[in-house]
Amino acid sequence: MLGKHSKLIFLVSMLVLLVAIVLAAWGFQKIVDKQIQKSVQLENNSLMFDKWQKLPMPLDFKVYLFNVTNVEDVNRGKKPILNEIGPYVYKQYRERTILGYGPNDTIKYMLRKRFEFDPVASGDLTEDDEVTVIHFSYLAALLTIHDMMPSLVGVINKALEQFFPSLEDGFLRVKVRDLLFDGIYLSCDGDNAALGLVCGKIKTDTPPTMRAAESSNGYYFSMFSHMNRSESGPWEMIRGRENVYDLGNVVSYKGKDSMPMWGDQYCGKINGSDSSIFPPINENNVPKKLYTFEPDICRSVSIDLVGKSEMFNISSYYYEISPLTFGAKSANPDNKCYCRKNWSANHDGCLLMGLLNLMPCQGAPAIASLPHFYLGSEELLDFFQAGVKPEKEKHNTYVHIDPVTGVVLSGVKRLQFNIELRKIDNIPQLNNVPTGLFPMLWLEEGATIPESIQQELKTSHKLLSYVQVARWLFLAIAIVAVLVSAAAVARSNALIPWPRNSNSVSFILGHNVAANKGH
Ligand SMILES: *[C@@H]1O[C@H](CO)[C@@H](O)[C@H](O)[C@H]1NC(C)=O
Ligand SMILES: *[C@@H]1O[C@H](CO)[C@@H](O)[C@H](O)[C@H]1NC(C)=O
Ligand SMILES: *[C@@H]1O[C@H](CO)[C@@H](O)[C@H](O)[C@H]1NC(C)=O
Ligand SMILES: *[C@@H]1O[C@H](CO)[C@@H](O)[C@H](O)[C@H]1NC(C)=O
Ligand SMILES: *[C@@H]1O[C@H](CO)[C@@H](O)[C@H](O)[C@H]1NC(C)=O
Ligand SMILES: *[C@@H]1O[C@H](CO)[C@@H](O)[C@H](O)[C@H]1NC(C)=O
Ligand SMILES: *[C@@H]1O[C@H](CO)[C@@H](O)[C@H](O)[C@H]1NC(C)=O
Numbered sequence: 300m301l302g303k304h305s306k307l308i309f310l311v312s313m314l315v316l317l318v319a320i321v322l323a324a325w326g327f328q329k330i331v332d333k334q335i336q337k338s339v340q341l342e343n344n345s346l347m348f349d350k351w352q353k354l355p356m357p358l359d360f361k362v363y364l365f366n367v368t369n370v371e372d373v374n375r376g377k378k379p380i381l382n383e384i385g386p387y388v389y390k391q392y393r394e395r396t397i398l399g400y401g402p403n404d405t406i407k408y409m410l411r412k413r414f415e416f417d418p419v420a421s422g423d424l425t426e427d428d429e430v431t432v433i434h435f436s437y438l439a440a441l442l443t444i445h446d447m448m449p450s451l452v453g454v455i456n457k458a459l460e461q462f463f464p465s466l467e468d469g470f471l472r473v474k475v476r477d478l479l480f481d482g483i484y485l486s487c488d489g490d491n492a493a494l495g496l497v498c499g500k501i502k503t504d505t506p507p508t509m510r511a512a513e514s515s516n517g518y519y520f521s522m523f524s525h526m527n528r529s530e531s532g533p534w535e536m537i538r539g540r541e542n543v544y545d546l547g548n549v550v551s552y553k554g555k556d557s558m559p560m561w562g563d564q565y566c567g568k569i570n571g572s573d574s575s576i577f578p579p580i581n582e583n584n585v586p587k588k589l590y591t592f593e594p595d596i597c598r599s600v601s602i603d604l605v606g607k608s609e610m611f612n613i614s615s616y617y618y619e620i621s622p623l624t625f626g627a628k629s630a631n632p633d634n635k636c637y638c639r640k641n642w643s644a645n646h647d648g649c650l651l652m653g654l655l656n657l658m659p660c661q662g663a664p665a666i667a668s669l670p671h672f673y674l675g676s677e678e679l680l681d682f683f684q685a686g687v688k689p690e691k692e693k694h695n696t697y698v699h700i701d702p703v704t705g706v707v708l709s710g711v712k713r714l715q716f717n718i719e720l721r722k723i724d725n726i727p728q729l730n731n732v733p734t735g736l737f738p739m740l741w742l743e744e745g746a747t748i749p750e751s752i753q754q755e756l757k758t759s760h761k762l763l764s765y766v767q768v769a770r771w772l773f774l775a776i777a778i779v780a781v782l783v784s785a786a787a788v789a790r791s792n793a794l795i796p797w798p799r800n801s802n803s804v805s806f807i808l809g810h811n812v813a814a815n816k817g818h
Pocket of ligand 1: 343400
């Protein structure tokens with residue numbers, strides 16, 4: 300029976316083998332990739348979309364403050380002793396409002412962050428703690444005047460004495476709550492003529508850290524309240540429907556496709572994602588660098604591939620910040636376009652290793668760095684007697700990424716804000732202090748995906764591994780089918796073309812038949 304159809308069966312199994320080979324080599328992967336793309340792309344109904352639009356869990360937003368413990372000594376020219384206090388932990392909720400879709404596979408949205416103090420995660424620390432930190436807004440105002448119109452600095456300082464409450468020196472004694480979100484009241488009511496100048500300047504510049512008081516003539520200064528009160532954007536991002544490896548790339552921010560304040564193509568380039576979403580990683584071509592765009596510092600930063608890692612039993616790739624990101628010009632010549640303002644007489648407008656001038660970005664003479672000047676110049680540490688000590692584990696910036704979906708399994712972003720403490724002779728508050736870069740606080744923004752999403756990822760990885768098994772199983776079955784049907788063909792063909800074999804077969808059969816007949 301088999302013999303009659305063996306040729307047909309052989310042909311069919313050959314065909315199945317061919318299909319199996321094509322599928323194993325190429326088709327299955329294509330189907331799987333398509334399936335993954337469908338679930339990660341920013342498209343209505345994709346698995347990722349809802350999570351992207353409204354983050355399912357809050358991020359941790361942690362603030363560490365540098366409490367100055369020897370203010371009197373510093374005012375007499377001694378080196379500062381700092382005491383890091385933190386973390387003050389806030390939950391950060393994120394939600395995106397979709398504005399529309401662009402022609403080049405883009406989506407346009409506003410990003411809204413909302414902050415809530417987390418007393419449990421903050422432990423013994425409360426928002427009512429009193430700290431003594433560098434007086435950021437006072438120094439920002441004074442340094443700006445000192446650089447632009449040094450002859451006016453004395454007059455303006457008289458006005459600032461009325462503007463800021465109890466301005467004894469370059470340090471601010473304040474409740475954490477007021478410093479970070481609620482605000483310190485600054486009064487524009489006063490008899491000093493220059494006070495009008497100061498308040499007028501704030502009115503025209505509208506720095507984000509100042510918000511106008513509603514019922515009086517003055518302002519509230521706070522570090523982060525603006526982030527809780529307003530949306531950022533519009534952002535324009537690639538949806539990954541056409542090329543999934545472009546997923547999440549920011550193509551414009553606030554309607555601009557580069558950051559004009561650096562006056563340079565390279566430094567102004569908007570590269571990479573908003574750090575909430577990354578494309579899947581092609582295991583045959585793992586990117587050496589990933590970029591994220593950080594509007595708070597008006598630039599893109601890169602993180603470098605370190606290697607494979609294991610997170611919650613999910614194999615992942617680990618990337619961390621490289622010394623070259625905030626590298627000085629000598630270490631990273633590309634960074635010379637971030638040099639804007641003379642830092643001191645013996646510098647060429649570029650800052651030391653590990654620093655970024657935020658003046659062009661925020662209009663205030665603030666300097667960004669990694670916490671405790673990690674990856675920064677050792678010179679920066681000489682300014683302190685104690686309390687500043689960079690450590691990789693605590694001050695690094697990194698992500699662990701699931702290569703299959705590009706989901707960030709765990710990651711943190713850390714940034715410190717500093718301002719210069721400057722000895723200025725005719726300013727009583729500052730005429731004896733040492734000059735140097737002074738940290739105010741540092742931030743950690745991070746998340747680890749919750750158990751439920753870990754399980755979801757593991758389940759989808761398991762399904763993928765089944766698909767991989769199925770692909771080889773199918774191939775194996777096809778090969779076996781071809782071999783079996785080939786044997787069957789060989790056997791049925793054997794009756795005709797090979798007389799010797801046929802003889803031997805008929806000899807046995809014939810003998811039996813003959814024997815049977817004989818009876
Ligand atoms: C997505 O769905 C919303 C309604 O749920 C619809 O208004 C919108 O047009 C859809 N967008 C696309 C690109 O299909
Ligand atoms: C900060 O330091 C001051 C001394 O300068 C101290 O009185 C205050 O208690 C410290 N704050 C905290 C929260 O430890
Ligand atoms: C879309 O891409 C093309 C080619 O890259 C470009 O010329 C065009 O300006 C883009 N359109 C928008 C709206 O960005
Ligand atoms: C952020 O704003 C909301 C109101 O929109 C407010 O309830 C919340 O307390 C604010 N968060 C902080 C940390 O001040
Ligand atoms: C932007 O990305 C390109 C590669 O995609 C890289 O060569 C360039 O250095 C990056 N620029 C910045 C400023 O990060
Ligand atoms: C990881 O897998 C090992 C065995 O494969 C298991 O013993 C361990 O409990 C797993 N850990 C987690 C966090 O799932
Ligand atoms: C910085 O130095 C350059 C010369 O190197 C000088 O022309 C410029 O005025 C200085 N700028 C400031 C703000 O001091």
